[in-house]
Amino acid sequence: MNHKLNTYRLMLLPYSVWSVLFILVPLAFVGYYAFTDDSFSFTLEHFTRFFTATSTIANDDGTTQEVRTYVLIFLRSVRLACISTFICLLLGYPLAYIMSKAKERTQNLMMTLIMIPMWMNFLIRTYAWMTIMQDTGILNNILESLGFARIRIIGTETAVIIGMVYDYFPYMVLPIYSIMAKMDTRLVEAARDLGCGSLAVLRRVIFPLSLPGVISGITMVLIPSISTFYISQKLGNGKFLLIGDVIEGQYVANNLHFAAAIAFILMVILLAAMAVVKYGTERYVYGGESE
């Protein structure tokens, strides 16, 4: 017993070393940089700057407006990420359900089709969307040849959202699908036996049981899409900077301390959000006392 325990500890050792070196130490550095200035003495100035820095932007009607730069960008990131996540869920949930009901061969084929884009570099995918959505791009050429007017997509929030949905869609489908695929079909039969029509089965059994998949799908899409960058630069023509772009920009400009502070704030907010989700899941998804 003891011997066995030691073997497991030994096997765990490389992973522990890895976690300390490449997860905990870097996190500590982020924290350290966030709370220090260029001469490495303690300061809160980066946080103050994040919440108070202002800049002037021009409105569409020619007037100008004073805004809190980073708060505005942060809220925009959250808003676009939420919209993308919601669209991913709306498109992904039915797909996951249909997939889980299909024949095994069809399931494997659909799975492959969903995965294939993930095998291609994210930059290439983003450039591909540029070619599609440009003013003289594929989409507009098709529209024109069908007799419609050209539309302006590139450089709009819509373009950024399309890019994000496309990139993160598999991360929504896969966890929901994996929960649905192993869902006990006898529970569905039991629900039908106890008086549920198809819609009621979906609402009262399938949906609540798939919630853990939905929640991990949301987490896996929302978090990377809040901190995403580059998509906004390329598909939004740089007009809709996201918080990830700001961190990148500050880093490139060698403002390591401020970049670390933004990353730190983002991390704290995401952790808090995840804690709320986890609490909510345990409280409402798996009802009842355990003893």
Place this chain on the structure above:
Amino acid sequence: MDKIIELKNISKSFDGETVLDNISLDIYDNEFITLLGPSGCGKTTTLRMIGGFVQPDQGDVIFMGQRINDVPPHKRNVNTVFQKYALFPHLNVFENVAFPLREKGVPKKEIKEKVDEMLSLVMLSGFANRRVTSLSGGQQQRVAIARALVSHPRVLLLDEPLGALDLKLRKDMQQELKKIQKSTGITFVFVTHDQEEALSMSDTIVVMSEGKIQQIGTPTDIYNEPMNAFVADFIGESNIVDGVMLADYKVRFAKHTFDCLDAGFGKNEPVDVVVRPEDVDIVPADAGMFRGTVTSVTFMGVHNEIIVDIDGFKWMIQTTDSVNEGEVIGLKLDPDAIHIMKKSKYSGMFGDYSSYSDELDELSNPGGEEE
């Protein structure tokens, strides 16, 4: 008693394999009826057909005079206790039992009353707020029964509900199910492969094999008057030997002519003779009607189970006498110990105790399936 369910000439096959072969069965109101048979005999398919999960290829399912072949499960006044319970893991005990009532839009107060009443019927009062995943197998079983009974269906279908429980708990649940069936007056259709379970609980037993009904009758009928070698072998232990009916009440087997209580066979008609192991008397070698050599003795607690070689045919005998391996003993049969059956396609397949299981027979006789 009124017929509540009629199955008329039902056939069903899956992927070209016949699962049910033209079966007809009447189920009466208020009875405890058991579908008994080995796995693959079609008993579960029959149950699922009554529940509405399987449609017959041919034939009709009649429920209280109405043909219900095309009525979906949720519109049938029939509920199922599933194998391994199929409780909803996201709901607590109370909500599991309340599930069908909420679907019907029963008022909250009434739901509370009915669920509490059901939980006390299955002796789970005080468990209402528990997670179903925290319950033991026996407790989950009770929740499943309460959930299936709460909306008072006319018929309750039970698909091997006790299979996952240990022996003692299973015996308790058998008693309790019988009690619940009596007190609620609901017709129970019970599926099992356990013949003891079937004998101890049922009003009527339907013995099935290979998609066909072999025999329908009360437990005592089925045990004492099995219709063919399959039923005789499946229900309890049986020695089944070839015999010839010399005349009414006279049968010849094991090189000896016996008096029996059966009549109505043709003169010199070949028959299967069933002798239950507990009905053979052991006497000194000279005093017996016939004799044999003891080849094995197994102590079973209440009795000894001995295998006796009689002219190459291995008989099983249960006795409280003590005998030794290799001993030659005499055997005596009273007329009521002998049961005569017509020859069937199962003749010669069962009833010899060279080994207990078909599996061992096949192992010691490879290629036997090709016969």
